[in-house]
Amino acid sequence: MEPILDVKQLTMDFGGLRALDKIDLDVRQGEIVALIGPNGAGKTTFFNCITGIYKPSAGDILITAAKDGKTERINGLKPNLVTERGLARTFQNIRLFQNMTVLENVMIGCHCRMKSGILGAVLRGISTRREEEAVVQKSYAILKKIGLEKYVNEFAKNLPYGAQRRLEIARAMATDPFMLLLDEPAAGMNPQETHQLDELILKIRETEGISILLIEHDMKLVMSLSDRIFVMDYGKKIAQGTPVEIRKNPAVIKAYLGEEIDA
Numbered sequence: 001m002e003p004i005l006d007v008k009q010l011t012m013d014f015g016g017l018r019a020l021d022k023i024d025l026d027v028r029q030g031e032i033v034a035l036i037g038p039n040g041a042g043k044t045t046f047f048n049c050i051t052g053i054y055k056p057s058a059g060d061i062l063i064t065a066a067k068d069g070k071t072e073r074i075n076g077l078k079p080n081l082v083t084e085r086g087l088a089r090t091f092q093n094i095r096l097f098q099n100m101t102v103l104e105n106v107m108i109g110c111h112c113r114m115k116s117g118i119l120g121a122v123l124r125g126i127s128t129r130r131e132e133e134a135v136v137q138k139s140y141a142i143l144k145k146i147g148l149e150k151y152v153n154e155f156a157k158n159l160p161y162g163a164q165r166r167l168e169i170a171r172a173m174a175t176d177p178f179m180l181l182l183d184e185p186a187a188g189m190n191p192q193e194t195h196q197l198d199e200l201i202l203k204i205r206e207t208e209g210i211s212i213l214l215i216e217h218d219m220k221l222v223m224s225l226s227d228r229i230f231v232m233d234y235g236k237k238i239a240q241g242t243p244v245e246i247r248k249n250p251a252v253i254k255a256y257l258g259e260e261i262d263a
């Protein structure tokens with residue numbers, strides 16, 4: 001199967017520091033792929049290059065849209081344009097609008113698909129009002145899928161930690177992505193929250209057909225969820241394979257997994 005995200009020889013230099021050194025990585029339709037490695041390996045830099053926060057120094061980032069099968073090179077596109085192309089992400093640290101409601105946070109995610117611009121918002125014609133109503137319905141439906149509907153009118157800041165993390169995923173889903181990039185979604189979660197997250201990610205893949213690329217340090221989660229795993233160390237890719245292959249790869253055990261191979 002052709003990859004829907006195909007990253008070739010991606011390189012990122014910060015002055016004299018090569019944070020990414022010719023990284024090849026691909027994700028196919030419906031896959032859950034993990035990117036792992038020690039602190040400072042370059043994982044978040046990789047996400048930042050894919051999502052337009054950094055312009056890579058070299059290499060290609062290619063996406064293939066399911067609807068027309070066309071491949072597009074997205075190097076250096078602004079983050080909002082990357083989101084429009086169907087790649088949505090969450091961040092290592094929670095980035096919600098804390099003083100807005102749960103529903104409003106998801107509605108903001110829908111914004112990139114709305115047609116009425118500022119003029120429409122000012123004039124509030126019939127089509128704008130209809131569109132706003134549709135956005136409320138869509139946001140509520142997403143919250144229901146994610147299991148957050150009971151919090152719909154709560155301020156984001158009042159949600160339990162695990163629910164805030166899931167709200168970030170809901171907001172990303174509101175942009176109608178074909179792929180979600182999740183940066184350490186289980187960070188700071190307790191085992192019960194992590195288990196819920198595991199189920200949620202599988203459900204998103206099953207019911208929405210969205211592919212997932214995630215950075216994660218929780219090896220139990222990574223090993224149970226992933227179809228394939230890519231491993232980085234010091235800006236280089238040191239391995240790729242299935243969880244079974246990665247678990248027994250000597251270079252990965254040396255650089256990262258250590259004694260954790262029972263995970």
Ligand SMILES: Nc1ncnc2c1ncn2[C@@H]1O[C@H](COP(=O)(O)OP(=O)(O)OP(=O)(O)O)[C@@H](O)[C@H]1O
Pocket residue numbers: 014017019037038039040041042043044045046
């Ligand atoms: N904007 C920047 N300017 C200079 N150096 C940077 C910048 N962003 C990242 N780096 C450096 O690039 C390297 C890779 O960092 P990165 O945050 O991508 O690692 P990581 O694998 O995501 O680590 P962690 O697991 O701790 O989040 C590090 O040496 C970091 O200091």
